Amino acid sequence: MSQASHxxxxxxxxxxxxxxxxxxxxxxxxPPATTPARPIPAKPSPASSAxxxxxxxxxxxxxxxxxxxxxxxxxxxxLGALTFSYLAFSLSRAQADTAQLIRVQKIQSNLLTADxxxxxxxxxxxxxxxxxxxxxxQALSGISLLIVEAAEAQPADAAALxxxxxxxxxxxxxxxxxxxxxRQGLPxxxxxxxxxxxxxxxxxxxxxxxxxxxxxxxxxxQMDVRAGYLLPAISLLALAGVIIGQVWxxxxxxxxxxxGMLVSAVxxxxxxxxxxxxxxxxxxxxxxxxxxxxxxxxxxxxxRIDANNAKSNESLxxxxxxxxxxxxxxxxxxxxxxxxxxxxxxxxxxxxTQWQAYTDVHNEIRELDDDGRWDRAVAKATGSGRExxxxxxxxxxxxxxxxxxxxxxxxxxxxxxEQPAMVVGAILVLLGGxxxxxxxxxxxxxxxxxxx
Amino acid sequence: MTSRWRKPILAVxxxxxxxxxxxxxxxxxxxxxxxxxxxxxxxxxxxxxxxxSKCANPLASYEPTGLLPTPATLPNGSTMAKIQKRGRLVAGxxxxxxxLGSRNPFTxxxxxxxxxxVREVAEAIFGNENRYQLKVITAAQRxxxxxxxxxDIVARNMTINCxxxxxxxxxxxxxxxxxxxxxxxxxxxxxxxxxxxxxxxxPRGTSSMDNLIKEAPKAIAVPADNHTGCLALxxxxxxxxxxxxxxxxxxxxxxxPYAVVPKQKAFTDEPYGLGFNERDVDFVRFVNARxxxxxxxxxxxxxxxxxxxxxxxxxxxxPRAVYGRT
Numbered sequence: 139m140s141q142a143s144h145x146x147x148x149x150x151x152x153x154x155x156x157x158x159x160x161x162x163x164x165x166x167x168x169p170p171a172t173t174p175a176r177p178i179p180a181k182p183s184p185a186s187s188a189x190x191x192x193x194x195x196x197x198x199x200x201x202x203x204x205x206x207x208x209x210x211x212x213x214x215x216x217l218g219a220l221t222f223s224y225l226a227f228s229l230s231r232a233q234a235d236t237a238q239l240i241r242v243q244k245i246q247s248n249l250l251t252a253d254x255x256x257x258x259x260x261x262x263x264x265x266x267x268x269x270x271x272x273x274x275x276q277a278l279s280g281i282s283l284l285i286v287e288a289a290e291a292q293p294a295d296a297a298a299l300x301x302x303x304x305x306x307x308x309x310x311x312x313x314x315x316x317x318x319x320x321r322q323g324l325p326x327x328x329x330x331x332x333x334x335x336x337x338x339x340x341x342x343x344x345x346x347x348x349x350x351x352x353x354x355x356x357x358x359x360q361m362d363v364r365a366g367y368l369l370p371a372i373s374l375l376a377l378a379g380v381i382i383g384q385v386w387x388x389x390x391x392x393x394x395x396x397x398g399m400l401v402s403a404v405x406x407x408x409x410x411x412x413x414x415x416x417x418x419x420x421x422x423x424x425x426x427x428x429x430x431x432x433x434x435x436x437x438x439x440x441x442r443i444d445a446n447n448a449k450s451n452e453s454l455x456x457x458x459x460x461x462x463x464x465x466x467x468x469x470x471x472x473x474x475x476x477x478x479x480x481x482x483x484x485x486x487x488x489x490x491t492q493w494q495a496y497t498d499v500h501n502e503i504r505e506l507d508d509d510g511r512w513d514r515a516v517a518k519a520t521g522s523g524r525e526x527x528x529x530x531x532x533x534x535x536x537x538x539x540x541x542x543x544x545x546x547x548x549x550x551x552x553x554x555x556e557q558p559a560m561v562v563g564a565i566l567v568l569l570g571g572x573x574x575x576x577x578x579x580x581x582x583x584x585x586x587x588x589x590x
Numbered sequence: 591m592t593s594r595w596r597k598p599i600l601a602v603x604x605x606x607x608x609x610x611x612x613x614x615x616x617x618x619x620x621x622x623x624x625x626x627x628x629x630x631x632x633x634x635x636x637x638x639x640x641x642x643s644k645c646a647n648p649l650a651s652y653e654p655t656g657l658l659p660t661p662a663t664l665p666n667g668s669t670m671a672k673i674q675k676r677g678r679l680v681a682g683x684x685x686x687x688x689x690l691g692s693r694n695p696f697t698x699x700x701x702x703x704x705x706x707x708v709r710e711v712a713e714a715i716f717g718n719e720n721r722y723q724l725k726v727i728t729a730a731q732r733x734x735x736x737x738x739x740x741x742d743i744v745a746r747n748m749t750i751n752c753x754x755x756x757x758x759x760x761x762x763x764x765x766x767x768x769x770x771x772x773x774x775x776x777x778x779x780x781x782x783x784x785x786x787x788x789x790x791x792x793p794r795g796t797s798s799m800d801n802l803i804k805e806a807p808k809a810i811a812v813p814a815d816n817h818t819g820c821l822a823l824x825x826x827x828x829x830x831x832x833x834x835x836x837x838x839x840x841x842x843x844x845x846x847p848y849a850v851v852p853k854q855k856a857f858t859d860e861p862y863g864l865g866f867n868e869r870d871v872d873f874v875r876f877v878n879a880r881x882x883x884x885x886x887x888x889x890x891x892x893x894x895x896x897x898x899x900x901x902x903x904x905x906x907x908x909p910r911a912v913y914g915r916t
């Protein structure tokens with residue numbers, strides 16, 4: 139640029155009106171003291187005055203064209219590299235956000251598993267079955283680990299996770315108080331259990347709901363890659379510019395084709411089309427992930443959370459023994475949500491069948507209890523036989539959990555699979571843009587040579 | 591022309607792209623919001639704002655006709671005969687009012703003073719005190735359960751009053767309770783007046799809560815879902831005292847060695863009666879005859895001693911039967 143304008147200044151004696159642009163930046167009066175005087179190009183032989191003005195301005199224009207082509211190519215190269223790196227970065231964040239989402243959903247379902255187990259064991263009597271105690275302990279220690287992992291993984295969640303940790307500690311303490319009283323046969327034990335469960339639902343679950351929706355929102359935002367269309371848009375503008383330059387060259391020099399400019403234009407065309415296709419491909423594969431494994435993860439996680447919530451309410455209804463209508467209502471609304479979430483997992487109809495089997499057992503329990511045969515209802519709710527609520531529920535829960543794991547891995551690996559292509563894209567566009575710049579410059583230089 | 595426009599376009603475009611990319615790629619997320627703190631629950635008095643209706647004598651019930659019939663001589667077509675034919679007496683009870691009606695976690699059985707009343711009635715109908723089925727109901731479900739015929743009888747620390755007589759029938763009074771306070775061991779308080787400025791718990795929406803607000807406006811009323819919920823708050827140090835019927839308080843005190851019901855005069859009268867469907871007058875007369883027998887034979891005192899003596903002291907005289915309802 140500066141070279142061009144300096145040159146313009148040095149040679150531009152009485153700059154013709156056409157060359158207004160360069161002379162504007164460097165006044166023609168500037169004394170050429172520092173610039174070595176150059177001989178006026180001798181080649182254009184027909185030296186009529188009008189033609190001379192035109193001839194003098196042509197090298198300036200050529201230099202400007204050369205510079206512009208270089209700038210355009212470099213901008214496209216950098217912008218392309220930036221865009222593809224951004225997409226790769228966005229994908230890796232979407233993957234991390236999905237992993238965090240799965241983590242907080244796991245905390246939530248562990249918490250409800252713990253609650254369902256504690257309430258169920260409570261129905262048995264003062265001495266809780268060791269196997270159930272173990273399930274409870276495992277669920278709680280799993281929560282501790284997951285909270286620490288989640289806090290490390292996403293600093294933005296740290297405050298919410300700290301608050302959650304407090305609630306979990308308080309929940310565990312109240313459950314222990316319930317246990318201690320229950321072992322002595324005191325009804326206040328049942329009250330502590332109800333308090334713990336109620337507190338869990340009123341304080342801990344809302345925090346988890348926030349965590350789930352925040353991370354789901356982040357993952358969804360990161361999966362929106364429309365910003366990537368900026369690259370083909372800019373590259374298309376660049377292409378238009380190069381084509382105009384090419385046309386100007388063709389007219390000015392009566393040569394149809396300037397190979398450098400042409401190849402440069404072809405490269406820009408490839409970048410435009412390739413960038414567009416790449417972003418569109420990415421966008422469509424992301425939408426198939428978000429409608430596929432990502433949606434499955436969410437539906438399965440929600441189903442599992444609600445199912446354990448329902449299971450826990452089944453026990454609470456029996457514990458309240460007649461005063462438990464509110465818990466049964468809660469069971470119903472959780473169960474409806476499980477059914478609708480399972481409806482979204484059409485590839486696993488057996489999950490719906492298994493859930494149906496559990497709701498059948500639940501209805502039997504309700505019938506027994508409502509008929510005054512509470513003891514038999516409790517036996518069905520707490521037993522470990524094949525037809526017991528625990529066995530039927532566990533079958534469903536285990537299958538759902540393994541399906542959830544599978545889909546979590548699918549979602550994570552699908553997001554990971556898209557990333558290498560973005561890195562390759564970044565490198566290719568960088569090289570392509572630079573090549574367009576150099577080729578364009580080379581092409582223009584061939585014409586410029588004619589003036590030396 | 592082209593060169594003149596290309597530069598500004600490029601400048602704007604690259605500026606826009608850099609801005610857009612840096613906006614999308616903000617490197618940290620806004621922190622996950624915490625849910626708003628739940629506000630402390632406000633004490634609420636019971637829903638009924640209407641004034642209690644008056645009647646001549648709420649304690650007056652239907653007088654038995656003659657002697658109590660034996661299980662073999664129940665009158666044909668009577669309510670008792672129908673129950674006998676069904677094979678079990680269905681009673682609505684509480685399962686978390688310790689000493690009156692609560693589940694024993696070791697045996698799984700619901701037991702208490704109220705439950706023994708049900709056993710006496712079963713004994714009178716079947717000659718077998720175990721021929722009963724319990725339905726656990728809430729306080730609010732007592733009257734609807736009787737009206738719908740879901741239960742034959744309600745034995746759930748139910749106060750006899752004029753309002754309820756309009757919907758159901760009552761036996762004669764089988765226990766005289768009254769509202770008292772429960773405090774921590776070592777506390778000098780022995781009436782509501784001594785609890786000014788302190789936190790006192792009562793179940794939400796009950797007459798106990800109404801009385802607390804009315805009798806001790808300077809005490810801080812703290813609601814819980816039921817009396818056991820109050821005990822949990824009391825044990826956690828969140829309230830200084832609990833108020834309720836003395837029988838209920840006795841059940842709470844029995845679960846906590848540091849909770850005591852100090853010697854005090856009850857500030858309300860709560861006469862308990864067994865509840866019936868208002869059409870089952872023959873059944874009410876039958877049960878009243880059984881209650882008369884229990885008062886005379888010392889059975890009432892034995893039941894009192896089994897459940898309440900340790901908590902409430904030696905048995906008073908059984909409440910007197912009042913008749914005259916027609």
